[in-house]
Amino acid sequence: MNVFGVTGWKNAGKTGLMERLVAEFCGRGLRVSTLKHAHHSFDVDHPGKDSHRHRMAGASQVLLASTERWALMNEHRGAPEPSLAALLAKLDPVDLVLIEGWKRDKHPKVEAWRAETGNPLIAPNDPTILAVASDTALELDRPVFDLDDTAAVADFILAHLEMAR
Structure with missing residues (x-):
């Protein structure tokens, strides 16, 4: 199963990015499921x-x-609480599962980050974060996308997962 996560601190834009990515991938003809972790x-x-x-x-x-x-x-x-792997096993087969949350799990992720929140970037200390989607230009050792450039983030995810679409 192809799995990719969106992570970040509260109010970083995770849910908006997830929503746009689901629409983008579905618009490209992919079947997508999502998992969302709630801390409450x-x-x-x-x-x-x-x-x-x-x-x-x-x-x-x-x-x-x-x-x-x-x-x-x-x-x-x-x-x-069941593990992420146990929850993934409950889903029907699809082309892609997008995961929101689960910061500490080892699946590949993109970090959503907004400067105005004042939170530190997670990416510099987490090798599972392969890219950052930000509202601010950043100098990092991995790709940085505009938080609103959904197509570019989607292209990155598909390339990483070696999925053609």
Whole structure:
């Protein structure tokens, strides 16, 4: 499976870059899936709904399905958070999986970086970050792209993964 990550600090532009990359790759005819790491508790369910009631009653998994989509919710119930590899194994085969977050994992990544956040660059100390997408010109030992030049970032990712499109 072809995997590439987008990482960076909060408010660096990760989600916007991810959204644009998904649209860019889909526009090029690729099938794309995404994984997003949340550092906080989140819920896609709503109190009072049947699926929420099932979870609150103790169900380990609840699969919610309609004619438009399905979603599988899995409760850890005290078990450790699954590894990135374990989560990737749950996805259907696609051309490319884009990963947002998971800074410390060893997959190839591009760092989204905005000067205004005041956060340091991660790239100089992380060899898994192969390029930086920035709102400011930077002098680095790896490629630096304009944060808004989605096509150039997409071309870089495809070249690195040796995917023609």
